Amino acid sequence: MSRFFTHSIILWSKTKVRALPWQQTEDAYYIWLREIILQQTRVEQGYKYYQKFVSKYPTVFHLADAGINEVYKDWEGLGYYNRAKNLHEAAKYIVKHHDGKFPAKYEEVLALKGVGEYTASAILSFAYHQPYAVLDGNVFRVLSRFFGIKLSIDTTEGKKYFKDLAQKLLDKNQPAVYNQAIMDLGAVICKPAHPDCENCPLAEKCKAFNTQTIPDYPVKKTKKPNKKSQIFFNFLVIESDEDILIQKREEKDIWKYLYQFPVVESEKELLQIINKDLVNSHQVINSRISKKYKQKLTHRNIEAKFFEYQVKEIIVSCHFLKIKKVDLNKYSFPKIIRDYLSDKYKYLF
């Protein structure tokens, strides 16, 4: 059975259309960049970021020498911003401890910030043709369906079982071809919804297909009753002719280290923002303001409301940052905020 599985996947991959250009490289640094960008990210979305990073940071030295704020800025809109931080720290680590040469041992690669088992296996197999089977969402799905595995993929026991199975099925003579093939099959044929079983080379012996139970796989233990309370982000647009106030989001928070306009967060919709709210959030602002309701944004459990204020006199303490409006583009904003602002305040961006 495993012979059929591995052989069919390899054969299928040879019939596919040419791979994307970024799948051709065998440079570990580029593969590392690609795999970090692709974590939880669709190929269509990630590709332009990959191109940007490759051209701007052609070697690990370029990346290590860059400032973290610049890396954040280049990552803007991609999400999971800790990846940018880990990427930068790992680049500096590689320069310092590996003399800028990308490590080629599994344990060394796994030790890099932001690199887990999947990414380490991907790098080792694609760059160095070492026999490490990748285990990502695609592989979980393909294996669970084909073999009819009812073990949950999000338990320690399940992960171990799938990892051992994946490693057993790996074509040790061509780990790069095999790993790419099984992930492609999961992405193109064995999709989460509406899989294209008619064109699947594995269908003939696929347990889920033959028992009409495809929607049952993969099995997961976690239930997600994700009904969270709303948070209102009441952003303040406080500006003078040349300057504007922004704020850096602090640690242990969504959008950590990214910038935004000063905000008053609330559980309910605020009828008005008064100076007391600002004082309570440890920001002292003395001003005469007038409020104008602008627009509501919804992002998951977040409703962001924008207001516009005309400010006569501003005395600010703490961590508000007064910057030139022309420099606004140097700061990395969360996507929904950037999208809204760049559309609404074209004169600023």
Next chain:
DNA sequence: AATTCGGGGGA
């Protein structure tokens, strides 16, 4: 072991 991080796509 459970939770958090974020954007995109589809029902």
Next chain:
DNA sequence: TCCCCAGAATT
């Protein structure tokens, strides 16, 4: 509008 996707770090 809601639901789903899913690697790595953190708690």
